[in-house]
Amino acid sequence: MTEISTRRFSFLFFIYSFVMICDVNAASVFYETQSRQAGFAVDEIEKALLKSEPGFKRFNIPEALNIRDDIKIILTSLTDTEMVDRMMEAGASKPGELMHEGYCIRKTENDSGITLWVIGGDESGTLYGGLEVAELIKIGGIDSVKDSECNPYMSMRGVKFNIPLDVRTPSYTDVCDAAQKNIIEMWNYDFWTEYIDELVRDRYNFISFWNLHPFPSLVRVPEYPDIALDDVKRSTVKWKENYDLEATGFDDPEILNHVETIKKISIDEKMEFWRKVMRYAKERNIDIYFVTWNIFTYGTDGKYGITDDIANEITLDYFRKSVEQMFLTYPDLAGIGLTTGENMRNASFDQKEDWAFNTYGLGLMDASIKQPERRFTLIHRQHMAGAKDILNKFASVTDRENINFLFSFKYAKAHVFSSTTQTFHHEFVKDIGDMKTLWTLRNDDIYHFRWGAPDFIRDFIKQIPHQVTMGFYYGSDQYVWGREFLSKYPESPRQLEISKHWYHWMLWGRLGFDPDLGDDRFVGMIQDRFPEVSGKEIFEAWQAASMTYPLTTGFHWGALDFQWYIEACKSRPGPAETETGFHDVNRFITLKPHPGSGNLSIPDYVRGYVTKDMPNKITPVEVSQKLTANADKALAIVSNLDSVENRELAKTIEDIRAMANLGKYYAHKIHGAVELALYRETGEKNHQIASVTELIEALQFWRTYTEIASKQYHNPLWTNRVGYCDWDELTLEVENDIAIARK
Numbered sequence: 001m002t003e004i005s006t007r008r009f010s011f012l013f014f015i016y017s018f019v020m021i022c023d024v025n026a027a028s029v030f031y032e033t034q035s036r037q038a039g040f041a042v043d044e045i046e047k048a049l050l051k052s053e054p055g056f057k058r059f060n061i062p063e064a065l066n067i068r069d070d071i072k073i074i075l076t077s078l079t080d081t082e083m084v085d086r087m088m089e090a091g092a093s094k095p096g097e098l099m100h101e102g103y104c105i106r107k108t109e110n111d112s113g114i115t116l117w118v119i120g121g122d123e124s125g126t127l128y129g130g131l132e133v134a135e136l137i138k139i140g141g142i143d144s145v146k147d148s149e150c151n152p153y154m155s156m157r158g159v160k161f162n163i164p165l166d167v168r169t170p171s172y173t174d175v176c177d178a179a180q181k182n183i184i185e186m187w188n189y190d191f192w193t194e195y196i197d198e199l200v201r202d203r204y205n206f207i208s209f210w211n212l213h214p215f216p217s218l219v220r221v222p223e224y225p226d227i228a229l230d231d232v233k234r235s236t237v238k239w240k241e242n243y244d245l246e247a248t249g250f251d252d253p254e255i256l257n258h259v260e261t262i263k264k265i266s267i268d269e270k271m272e273f274w275r276k277v278m279r280y281a282k283e284r285n286i287d288i289y290f291v292t293w294n295i296f297t298y299g300t301d302g303k304y305g306i307t308d309d310i311a312n313e314i315t316l317d318y319f320r321k322s323v324e325q326m327f328l329t330y331p332d333l334a335g336i337g338l339t340t341g342e343n344m345r346n347a348s349f350d351q352k353e354d355w356a357f358n359t360y361g362l363g364l365m366d367a368s369i370k371q372p373e374r375r376f377t378l379i380h381r382q383h384m385a386g387a388k389d390i391l392n393k394f395a396s397v398t399d400r401e402n403i404n405f406l407f408s409f410k411y412a413k414a415h416v417f418s419s420t421t422q423t424f425h426h427e428f429v430k431d432i433g434d435m436k437t438l439w440t441l442r443n444d445d446i447y448h449f450r451w452g453a454p455d456f457i458r459d460f461i462k463q464i465p466h467q468v469t470m471g472f473y474y475g476s477d478q479y480v481w482g483r484e485f486l487s488k489y490p491e492s493p494r495q496l497e498i499s500k501h502w503y504h505w506m507l508w509g510r511l512g513f514d515p516d517l518g519d520d521r522f523v524g525m526i527q528d529r530f531p532e533v534s535g536k537e538i539f540e541a542w543q544a545a546s547m548t549y550p551l552t553t554g555f556h557w558g559a560l561d562f563q564w565y566i567e568a569c570k571s572r573p574g575p576a577e578t579e580t581g582f583h584d585v586n587r588f589i590t591l592k593p594h595p596g597s598g599n600l601s602i603p604d605y606v607r608g609y610v611t612k613d614m615p616n617k618i619t620p621v622e623v624s625q626k627l628t629a630n631a632d633k634a635l636a637i638v639s640n641l642d643s644v645e646n647r648e649l650a651k652t653i654e655d656i657r658a659m660a661n662l663g664k665y666y667a668h669k670i671h672g673a674v675e676l677a678l679y680r681e682t683g684e685k686n687h688q689i690a691s692v693t694e695l696i697e698a699l700q701f702w703r704t705y706t707e708i709a710s711k712q713y714h715n716p717l718w719t720n721r722v723g724y725c726d727w728d729e730l731t732l733e734v735e736n737d738i739a740i741a742r743k
Contacts, residue, residue, distance in 0.1 A: 027071035031130075036283035037123050038075050040200060041130025045073060048138035070113040071142060075130050077120040087117045095119050095149065101205070101285075101513075102151035103129030116145055124285040128152075128203060128513070139524035150514055153461070156438060156471025157512040158206035158289075159199065162480055167235045167259055168299040169217040170250045171210060173480055175243045176720035178447075182482030183234050184262050187270075191483065191496075192277045196286050198498050202509030206287040208337065208379075208473045212247055214290055215322040216299030218274060219329045220267055224318055227300050230270075232263040241723040242572070245562055246342055251298055271329055278332035290326065291337030291379060291408075295344055295355070310347050316358050323363025327376065335377025336360065337408065341384020352385055353393035361397045368402050379438060381408040387431035398435075406470055407437040413559040414444040414477065417549040417566075420459040421596035429468050436470040441508070444478045444561035444721070445549050448486060448713055449655040452503040453546035454511065454522050461515045474508050478561050478719045486713045487651075503542070530649045537637050538652075545634035545656045548627060548663035554597035555623045555670065556588060561721040567662070568717075568725035569734075581722065582733035585695060585740050588673040599623060606677045620674045627667035631660040654712055661705040668698035669737070676741050691741040702734045 029045060031038040076083045078098060088094055092106035098121030106117040118133055120126030128150075136145045162173040164183045173179045185191045199207070215221070220228040237258045243249055265273070278288045295308045297315065305314045327333055338360045340352040347355075360378065368376050378397060380390050387407060391398070398405040412422045428437075464472070475481065483494040498505045503526075510517055519539065526542075527535025549566060558564025563575040564583070573581045583591070593599035600608075600617035608614035638653050672694030679687035706727040709715075716726035 027073065029073040029075070031075040031126075035123055035126070037127040037285055038130060040197075040284055041075060041118075041127050041134065044131055044134035044201070045137065048134045072113065072115040073118070073133065074115065075118045075120075075126050077122055077126050079122075084119060087119070090115060090117075092117060093147070097151075098125060098149075099151040100155070101125050101128055102149075103132070104147075104149040105129055105133060105145065106147050107145055114142065116142075121151070124205070127200075127285055131201060131203075135525075139521075139528045152203075152513050153466075153515050154469065154471040154512045156206055156473075157204050157509055158208055158287075158438075158471065158473040159204060159481070160440065160442070160473040160475025161207055161209050162475070162477060163209040163211050163214070164480060165211060165214060165217040165232075166229065166299075167233050167255065168229055168251075169214055170212055170247075170298060171480075172212060172247050172293065172477055173720050174250060175239060176478065176480075177485065177718045178478075178480040178482070179720070180234065181485040182480045183232065185482045187232055187263050187265065187273065189273065189276065193280055195496055195498065196277075196281050196284055198496060198502075198505075199286060199509070200284045202498075202506045203513040204509045205285050206289060206334065206473070207281065208289045208291050208475075210291045210293075212250070212293050212296040213298045213300075214292065215326070217270065218290075219271065219322060219325040221318070221321050221325050223321055224304055224306075226303050227306075227318075228267040229299055230266050231261050232265060233259045234262050235259050239718070241718070243720070245572075245721070247293065247296070248343060275330055275332070278330055282332045287334035288330075288332065289335045289337055289377070289379065290333070291339070291381075293339045293342040294359075296342075308343055310344055310351055310355050316355070319359035320363040320366070323360050324366040324370075327364070327367035327374075328370070331374075334375075335379060335404070336364065337379030337381065339381045339383050344384070349386055349389045353389050356380070356390075357393045357397070361394055364403065365397060365400065368400055372402060375402055375404065377404040377406060379406045379408050381410075381440075382428055382432075382437075383408075383410065387428055391432070391435070405435065407432055407435055408440055409437050411439040411441055411464065411472070414442045414561040415553050415557075415559070415564070416441045416443055416460065416474075417445045417456075418553040418557065419550065419594045419597040420456060420463050421598075422463070423596040425465070429465055432468060435468070437468055438470050439464060439472040441472045441474040442561070443474065443476050445553060445566050446501075446504065447476075447479050447717070447719075448567055448709060449659050450501055450503060450542075450652050451546045451549065451659070452507060452522075452542040453550075454507050454519060455543060456547065456550055457507045457511050458515050458517075461511055472512065476561075478565070478721045486717065488712060488714060530646060530652075532644060532646060533641060533649065541634040541637035541656050542652075544630040544637075545659040545663065547630045548659050548666065551623060551627050551630070551663070552666045552670075554594045555599045555620065556583070556591055556666075557594040557597075558583075558591065565719065565722045565725065568722065568727070568730060570722050570725055570730065572722060578733075580729075580733060582730060584733065585669065585673045585676055585691075585737040588669060589677045602674055602677050605674060606681050609678060610681060620670050624667045624671040624674075627663045627670070631663035631667065634660040634663075651712060654708055658705055658708040658712075661701050661708060664701040665698050665705055665734075668694045668701060672698060672737070672741065688741065692738060695738045695741050699731075699734050699738065702731065706731065 029042055031042055090108040092108050095104040100122055101124045102121040103125040104119045108115045118129035120129050162171040163186055164171050164174045164179040216227050216229045235255045235258055237255050281288055297306050297308050300306045306318050340356050344352050364378050397403055409425055409428050481497040484497050484500045523535045523539045526538050553566055558571055558575055562572045564571050569583050570581045576583050577587055578584055589602045592601050598618050600615055600619050602620050605620050634656055638656055641653050644650050672691045675687045675691035716724045718724050
């Protein structure tokens, strides 16, 4: 290494630190200092090394390559052929075929010490390879770093973020607590830097911001200047519990006539703010997209004659120019997405796609002509429209060399936590030919509790049809994953939701990048975070308690967010077939399982029981038994962990207890529903007695669940799809299940 010329490495940066390994106490790290992405990885390596010894120092002296330290860590890419040759001369094997974001790690040793080589397929690969080394050092020291190679399994791994920009330009999620608590955070630069850094560590590489009509809050359209909005406003109205499921009426007079200004900021300052956020994200390999629903004209106030009429030529022109202006205003904007159908009532497929092409399609093409050297992406959701119709209408867009066209499809409806085998995409896959898609992975299940079941996510990701997949975005429509607001004992400042739910969000990102990443890695990360307990035991308890969600929702399947929310056993009244929206024991009998779960419905089970010809599926009793077994396992493990001093660990243990008790509630409720259905079919009194017994047990576990939850979290939670979720009021509904069975 000392023979390499100073000229060749005049751009390299030296870092001196201490590492915890035998008597080794010196390390040098070399990387291209102009690379912000590699720099972020080096920051993480620094933190990992500092865990073991204080006094870390950096020296920007290229001559440091001549220092014979015990450890050298070199971060570069395949384009640096001389460094790759040096690595091989030192005895390391040649890197394999590295894709975009791929990397290899090699370890060599000689008399002067150990060298760790991180070779990226490109700059982003160097970033991820460096993060891998940092993580290994953090949880296992230098000795744990072995030769390895990895290319991303999913090319795009993103988040779905319904962004509440302003009461005048709302998202689908605005009419709920999560949005109202977070509007101001959307204009906080520190929030975004912290959020983006967390995403990078978890291997996400894009954010999709979803809003009904974001343009007035983001751009000034020269032809329509009066629409651009200064300041950030929030309504002070006394909100109703429920609003339209298709997001109309968010500009009703009672909402817009009671507003407050929560931030003074001009439209020019807003544009500069988002340029700065997008630039920061780009420097960390995070792309930014904006995705809309249509036709919404919130924020325009009908100016210039703009309406939501699909035939309005002024509206067509306004949207086309707004799309173009988004790209001209934001040089780091990666793409834009659209949805047809949400507010296009009574329009045909042709009418919808004509409108979409004449607005988004032409607006994007206008920008691509003005900036031919730039790459653009258009995401078109296959939602209330047909894939073949979309491809036909957008042929001229897909033909442009600098435009990447992607479909988007709601892969598991609103509930990824239902079954690892999904069934809704089969016809869609046939229709899109050789085009690629981004799968929408919706979590409208888990808001309160720290969830973590890597075995479920690993299998889920591997079941996604890889040949048509570009990637996924993961997120919610009932919740805004901004800063945490439910805790009775919050951090100051309030934690990011993705920091509180670090394990949950990390699993989707990491396993999206590498679904073969083993459980031992996650055990190590838990052990590093909570050194006072057994990482393996917490891992197992966490996994078991978290399975409450897919086991229950896989059996009791309400496909959309307003049809089922597991943490409250509730939906809108219609899907529940009750006045309050509570899913009572009757609804647990009648609602069918997820079609890919392999579960048998209660009516089919009763039929098989009576005829003694049981279908070869997972019976409701077996589902109940699985829920019980998982809950018992989790509770047994955490039963001796009542007095831990680590505040985060204590909260995590309580969340595990809550999820386990919720699992016990559903186990007894399902079994009670089975016995009630058997009693109604056979008239045998013993089944009624068993049903009442099971539902009494269910009530006890519900009370324990809500008692644990209420100690940590504010109650009730107002959601935009299900309404108010009040555990105290719902307890009365749980009690009523017993009365139903006794009748």
